Amino acid sequence: MSMADAPLTDKRILLGVSGGIAAYKAAELARGLAATGAQVQVVMTQAATEFVGPLTFQALTGRPVRIALFDAAHEAAMGHIELARWPDLVLVAPASANTLARLAQGRADDLLSTLCLATAAPIAVAPAMNQQMWRNAATAENVATLVARGVRVWGPESGDQACGDVGPGRLREPEDLLQDVQRLLLGGRLTGVSALVTAGPTREPLDPVRYLGNRSSGKMGYAVATALAAEGADVTLVSGPVALSAPHGVRRVMVETAQEMHDAVLARLTGCRLFVAAAAVADYRPLDAADQKIKKHADELQVELIKNPDILAAVAARPDAPFTVGFAAETENLARYAEAKRRTKGVDMIAANQVGAGLGFDSDDNALWISWDGGDVQLPSMDKGRLATRLVQLITERLHAQAPAENPR
Numbered sequence: 001m002s003m004a005d006a007p008l009t010d011k012r013i014l015l016g017v018s019g020g021i022a023a024y025k026a027a028e029l030a031r032g033l034a035a036t037g038a039q040v041q042v043v044m045t046q047a048a049t050e051f052v053g054p055l056t057f058q059a060l061t062g063r064p065v066r067i068a069l070f071d072a073a074h075e076a077a078m079g080h081i082e083l084a085r086w087p088d089l090v091l092v093a094p095a096s097a098n099t100l101a102r103l104a105q106g107r108a109d110d111l112l113s114t115l116c117l118a119t120a121a122p123i124a125v126a127p128a129m130n131q132q133m134w135r136n137a138a139t140a141e142n143v144a145t146l147v148a149r150g151v152r153v154w155g156p157e158s159g160d161q162a163c164g165d166v167g168p169g170r171l172r173e174p175e176d177l178l179q180d181v182q183r184l185l186l187g188g189r190l191t192g193v194s195a196l197v198t199a200g201p202t203r204e205p206l207d208p209v210r211y212l213g214n215r216s217s218g219k220m221g222y223a224v225a226t227a228l229a230a231e232g233a234d235v236t237l238v239s240g241p242v243a244l245s246a247p248h249g250v251r252r253v254m255v256e257t258a259q260e261m262h263d264a265v266l267a268r269l270t271g272c273r274l275f276v277a278a279a280a281v282a283d284y285r286p287l288d289a290a291d292q293k294i295k296k297h298a299d300e301l302q303v304e305l306i307k308n309p310d311i312l313a314a315v316a317a318r319p320d321a322p323f324t325v326g327f328a329a330e331t332e333n334l335a336r337y338a339e340a341k342r343r344t345k346g347v348d349m350i351a352a353n354q355v356g357a358g359l360g361f362d363s364d365d366n367a368l369w370i371s372w373d374g375g376d377v378q379l380p381s382m383d384k385g386r387l388a389t390r391l392v393q394l395i396t397e398r399l400h401a402q403a404p405a406e407n408p409r
């Protein structure tokens, strides 16, 4: 069963819609939530009604929208305190900068803010705003305050904005928010699954101050680790040197060389159900790293290189191999080379991406062609976070297809 089908029958969701152009996307979210069987009560801020008519939400959810705090007719039917006690989840999507500020301050000057203050249900917010407003220190502080109070923050994503800017602040896609809700209310589909992920480059020392390395930023592997953890997996991330901080809820082990990465992975394989090799491991290392800094006397310098162990192939070859996922960065013949790599390394799934001028390594976006025994799919260029979510969806489906009894969902 795919996540999109996971039923939310009779779950009660209070969907708060605040003002902003992304409010129209909340209509799709309301429809998706209702389609999974949830009861959806929409509460709009006054500003939100400037963007979408309340009747749209009423038609999609079958419930009149609540807007005003002091509405005699509605209060008679279900008072605001009663309404605050009603939901299993309060989701504010889109959450404008103003709404985030008001929630952070604990205000109660309209119905939505009052409900957020009066509810005991978990609260999640999906911010959407201009990228500069999102980057503003005031917004960052408000978000940090909300996180510290246990509010879940879903998104935002990076990309083109309605105002013409490009950057972080786009509302997380409704289908992804739907999954977030399902995960929160039903638990992740990888709960109980132990996963190992490699990420980043390796550094192969030439002497005490120099190394052979590569341009990998680690972003893709970190995004995969984050997406796995979001599905409830117990994730260990074996990372080469990168400028990224450890994803929330992920155990991180830092290494430098390919050999260290190999040893760190093999030492943690027991009980591991899934191995994702996203690291850009150096294929070769200097045979002998010099003990002292190499001096520039000679006009020519020969460095002898020796092959590093292939971590992915080593894991896939083990009799107790977990489900293995490899990456293939290619500059040409993407599908052919990637398929060949999948077969020679004996891995279950391969995710291939085109690299070269302006593509792949350091960018926030990527496209992936993913193939496994019996299927393949092309994922178009998107934010690495979304791409990782999609990849993890496919991995989850394959894992469950292998062992359906262990994972009924």
Ligand code: C5P
Residues within 6 Å of the ligand: 198, 258, 277, 278, 279, 280, 281, 282, 283, 308, 309, 310, 311, 312, 313, 325, 326, 327, 328, 329, 341
């Ligand atoms: O052979 P190639 O380096 O193109 O294969 C890429 C895939 O193999 C990636 O998943 C990478 O993490 C993995 N790999 C590895 N150990 C190596 C080389 C590559 O795990 N020494």
